[in-house]
Amino acid sequence: MVSKNIAKSLANGSWIRKMFEEGDRLRAIYGDENVYDFSLGNPDGEPPQSVLDSLQRLAVEPNVHKYMANAGFLDVRAKLADYEGKRAGIEGLTAAHVVMSVGAAGGLNAALKALLDPGDEVMVLAPFFVEYLSYIGNHGGVPVQVSTQPGTFQPDPEAIARAITPRTRAMIINNPNNPTGAVYTREILEEVARTLTRREKELGLESPIMVISDEPYAKLVYDGAVAEPMLSIFDNCMVINSFSKSLALPGERIGYIVVNPKTQEAGLLCSALAYTTRVLGYVNAPGLLQKAIAENLDAKVDVDEYRRRRDALEAVLTEAGFQYVKPEGAFYIFGKSPIPDDVAFCQAAAEKRILLVPGTGFGGPGYFRAAYCVSYETILRSREAFLELGAMYR
């Protein structure tokens, strides 16, 4: 009944989904308290009170629930243009450069549909958010995996240079990163920008390579780390952001795309994004949510609380003998699997009722991802189980 393509995708399933199902099975046997589920990137807290207040008040205002321009409410887009322009310190950004999206996922699909012809290549920096592969495939593109620097997970400009071909159309960057927690340095990003320009010239590319910067974790950074504003580094660039993580609103599906005014044919691209938003069936991003986030652009969840959890999980992992690169952003730790087979390792962890996702599921074999958007108490309770798990590999 379903297409061969989709049947194949369903059969493969995602590792995150598999671990989630395993979690359900374990919870039914051992009870919620005794399963340490680090598998999902689902913020566990509630949205800030100011967001809830806005939603309640705006819900009964006139003209909030109607159709609108496909790009979204003009006043909301103007506010975002102002916000992103100031953040990047760039001139000329207006409401015309902003298209509201159905979360980052909707924004990525609208962007890829607007950019890709069949067979066009899109670079993704491994390890990566695995849905990128499906999103690129949705629009006839071909994902090209490019490794990051071992030990830091920072982009590798030389590896990027080697991956560029006459078919390269775009590169997806995700900073702060899921699954590694890495926050990219300005120095390296500037080198990546120079690399793109150099390769475009060398290959005589007709269209410049578009940088798609996926930034749902931009506000979740620790220890003074800065999520660099990509519009100040890359000319041919669009930033895709969402409020799923920063305002704990993943179920409400609200985000936006902002195009650098310096992008080649920026006006045409913005029209294309409004069009693809429409014909992908989104029509427009949710109206009430657009209005609510516009009142809360400076709000965010309690970042200190995430940092506290990160520190607690780091302490547990270190005590249990696991290695990892200290994460500076998002809410994930990407640890080294003590055995080469990360899938077997995660299965062994599940035996101890610890749910982790194998790095293989993110194009990063030999690692595991632990999401620390769980309660602080869960992290403390998981200690004994992690110690037992670690002891198995000494």
Ligand SMILES: Cc1ncc(COP(=O)(O)O)c(C=O)c1O
């Ligand atoms: C890197 C990355 N991009 C995009 C998304 C999708 O986010 P949204 O809920 O805004 O669609 C996620 C969600 O986990 C993510 O981790």
